[in-house]
Amino acid sequence: MCDFDIVVPRRGTNSLKWDSRTDLLPLWVADMDFRAPKPVIDAVIDRARHGVYGYTIFPDSYFAAITNWLARRHSWTIQRDWITFSPGVVPALNIAVQTFTQPGDKVIVQPPVYYPFFAAIEENGRRCVANNLVYRDGYYSMDFEDLEEQAHDPRVKLLILCSPHNPVGRVWSRKELERLGQICLDNDIMIVSDEIHCDIVCRGKKHVPIASLSEALAANSITCMSPSKTFNLAGLQTAYAIIPDAKTRDCFAAANKVHRANVFGLEALIAAYNSGEAWLESMLDYVEGNLQFLRDFVSKRMPKVRVVPLEGTYLAWLDCAQVGLDPGELDRLILEKARVWLDDGPIFGPGGAGFQRINLACPRSILEKALERLEEVVRVSLPATCPAHPRNIS
Numbered sequence: 001m002c003d004f005d006i007v008v009p010r011r012g013t014n015s016l017k018w019d020s021r022t023d024l025l026p027l028w029v030a031d032m033d034f035r036a037p038k039p040v041i042d043a044v045i046d047r048a049r050h051g052v053y054g055y056t057i058f059p060d061s062y063f064a065a066i067t068n069w070l071a072r073r074h075s076w077t078i079q080r081d082w083i084t085f086s087p088g089v090v091p092a093l094n095i096a097v098q099t100f101t102q103p104g105d106k107v108i109v110q111p112p113v114y115y116p117f118f119a120a121i122e123e124n125g126r127r128c129v130a131n132n133l134v135y136r137d138g139y140y141s142m143d144f145e146d147l148e149e150q151a152h153d154p155r156v157k158l159l160i161l162c163s164p165h166n167p168v169g170r171v172w173s174r175k176e177l178e179r180l181g182q183i184c185l186d187n188d189i190m191i192v193s194d195e196i197h198c199d200i201v202c203r204g205k206k207h208v209p210i211a212s213l214s215e216a217l218a219a220n221s222i223t224c225m226s227p228s229k230t231f232n233l234a235g236l237q238t239a240y241a242i243i244p245d246a247k248t249r250d251c252f253a254a255a256n257k258v259h260r261a262n263v264f265g266l267e268a269l270i271a272a273y274n275s276g277e278a279w280l281e282s283m284l285d286y287v288e289g290n291l292q293f294l295r296d297f298v299s300k301r302m303p304k305v306r307v308v309p310l311e312g313t314y315l316a317w318l319d320c321a322q323v324g325l326d327p328g329e330l331d332r333l334i335l336e337k338a339r340v341w342l343d344d345g346p347i348f349g350p351g352g353a354g355f356q357r358i359n360l361a362c363p364r365s366i367l368e369k370a371l372e373r374l375e376e377v378v379r380v381s382l383p384a385t386c387p388a389h390p391r392n393i394s
């Protein structure tokens with residue numbers, strides 16, 4: 001038993017994941033069921049004890065924590081004045097769309113992709129251009145020919161990159177990022193790179209911040225990051241945008257009306273980046289163990305489901321096309337019969353139908369319970385003669 005095996009009851013804590021539907025076992029929204037690292041909890045408690053929670057400034061230690069982290073973990077040297085606070089990455093994406101495009105302009109995304117990207121574009125009166133990812137032989141890649149073609153349209157002003165990619169789990173290679181970056185530079189398209197999952201990469205993979213590739217790409221990009229996925233701090237609102245170009249930064253800052261940090265978020269970010277690394281390494285090992293557990297379970301007991309190879313994020317993408325159920329019916333059964341809450345593929349846009357996204361950042365016992373319940377649903381659809389299924393072996 002390790003710390004990550006401990007089931008921390010979250011019901012009754014105003015948790016989006018656990019308290020929105022108390023009849024379902026939730027493995028959907030991307031937060032973890034793990035306690036944050038102890039140094040973070042201690043820092044928040046110490047600050048809470050002080051008792052006065054007035055307006056904040058950003059101390060030197062805030063900037064040092066971020067710049068040191070990026071240098072250490074991602075070999076990216078940034079200057080402290082490139083950092084602009086944002087309560088969340090999603091608010092930062094919205095500000096970027098509002099500030100650097102005009103109504104009616106087009107913004108490229110690469111679906112299936114994190115669904116608030118669509119809202120940030122369309123709800124701001126801009127138009128979404130889908131450069132769909134290619135899914136071939138169980139693996140996702142970018143369609144550069146299509147991207148080139150889309151990028152030629154003079155109404156395209158921005159591309160929102162998801163790196164690592166939620167939900168397909170790719171950690172984009174240097175080569176892929178260089179190619180995408182060059183297409184954007186050639187066509188005067190600004191890159192807003194959502195790198196919130198940058199610290200959650202599988203062993204053997206390396207996240208490359210796109211802005212670190214060249215001065216030209218740094219000048220043409222806004223990189224959105226946060227310790228929130230890494231250390232489970234989403235409720236503390238600790239994101240930031242890294243904007244090397246001074247003019248772009250000034251425009252962004254002028255539009256960013258929420259510019260002061262939450263007192264607890266500030267302490268949490270500093271403690272997490274300065275003292276949370278050992279916890280992060282253990283968490284990554286645990287989640288990789290969960291991924292292996294998922295793979296073993298699926299291959300033995302749900303052989304028609306395919307686990308798409310996971311390179312980054314703690315969100316596994318399940319290809320359910322062979323299950324033999326209409327995707328809408330499968331989703332209904334998962335909710336109503338299995339009473340498990342996953343994220344249904346179509347919410348991620350084109351290419352999402354027939355997939356489900358499952359959150360692996362939970363104690364293994366919760367994952368096991370969810371999989372056992374899902375198995376019941378998937379089994380219904382299996383032909384009686386399927387030899388690989390335990391029901392048919394005995």
Ligand SMILES: Cc1ncc(COP(=O)(O)O)c(C=O)c1O
Pocket residue numbers: 029030087088089090091114162166194196197226228234239
């Ligand atoms: C790719 C991506 N971007 C942004 C977010 C949310 O960011 P925030 O809570 O900082 O707005 C998530 C959360 O799941 C995500 O997966």
